[in-house]
Amino acid sequence: AIQMTQSPSPLSASVGDRVNITCRASQAIRNFLGWYQQKPGKAPKLLIYTASSLQSGVPSRFSGSGSGTDFTLTISSLEPEDSATYYCLQDYTYPYTFGQGTKLEIK
Amino acid sequence: QVQLVQSGAEVKKPGSSVKVSCKASGGTFSNYDISWVRQAPGQGLECMGGIMPVFGTANYAQKFQGRVIISADESTSTAYMELSSLRSEDTALYYCAIFKDPTGLHPVDVWGQGTMVTVSS
Numbered sequence: 001a002i003q004m005t006q007s008p009s010p011l012s013a014s015v016g017d018r019v020n021i022t023c024r025a026s027q028a029i030r031n032f033l034g035w036y037q038q039k040p041g042k043a044p045k046l047l048i049y050t051a052s053s054l055q056s057g058v059p060s061r062f063s064g065s066g067s068g069t070d071f072t073l074t075i076s077s078l079e080p081e082d083s084a085t086y087y088c089l090q091d092y093t094y095p096y097t098f099g100q101g102t103k104l105e106i107k
Numbered sequence: 108q109v110q111l112v113q114s115g116a117e118v119k120k121p122g123s124s125v126k127v128s129c130k131a132s133g134g135t136f137s138n139y140d141i142s143w144v145r146q147a148p149g150q151g152l153e154c155m156g157g158i159m160p161v162f163g164t165a166n167y168a169q170k171f172q173g174r175v176i177i178s179a180d181e182s183t184s185t186a187y188m189e190l191s192s193l194r195s196e197d198t199a200l201y202y203c204a205i206f207k208d209p210t211g212l213h214p215v216d217v218w219g220q221g222t223m224v225t226v227s228s
Contacts (some may be wrong), residue, residue, distance in 0.1 A: 022177055043204075044152065095166050095167060097168075
């Protein structure tokens with residue numbers, strides 16, 4: 001199975017900061033990578049699909065990049081409501097696998 | 108847009124089994140790739156496996172091989188996840204989810220409401 005390794009975890013940043021969360025796959029997954037945001041008590045919400053495509057309705061401060069094994073989620077200017085846990089998901093091959101999550105705290 | 112509705116919370120004894128259902132509406136059930144994801148309290152998301160009902164063949168994460176059976180009933184548009192030999196570590200919120208459309212090219216971010224399974228003696 002493909003392993004997904006996220007970093008950093010946890011992450012603390014201030015409103016207005018630019019933050020990067022990275023995800024590394026144990027083997028190449030082309031661009032079959034999604035980024036999810038989860039807030040307490042809620043189901044995860046898709047932010048980015050196919051590594052760099054912004055899901056409809058998601059603020060443009062979120063962006064994704066990468067291909068192959070290395071991927072990055074960038075939040076260009078943090079807002080208070082971005083406090084959440086972020087997960088990457090590879091859907092290149094079965095079984096799909098999530099990264100271990102990055103808990104983002106807003107200082 | 109497809110929607111997923113799961114069965115209710117369960118309390119089980121160690122060593123027993125649980126079967127969670129996930130009923131789809133509003134879409135062509137058979138062609139969707141339905142995944143099962145669990146989340147233990149305070150922990151991350153874990154993909155257990157999935158099924159595409161039109162093919163009927165399930166895939167499983169190695170961690171759950173031999174203990175989980177994922178199935179689907181096209182006549183009722185319902186997917187199932189059965190986990191056996193339950194232990195306390197299986198206490199978690201179990202989600203069914205659809206990540207992609209039937210072509211596999213477009214995202215579908217649809218989740219069931221989650222089913223809490225508690226394993227306790």
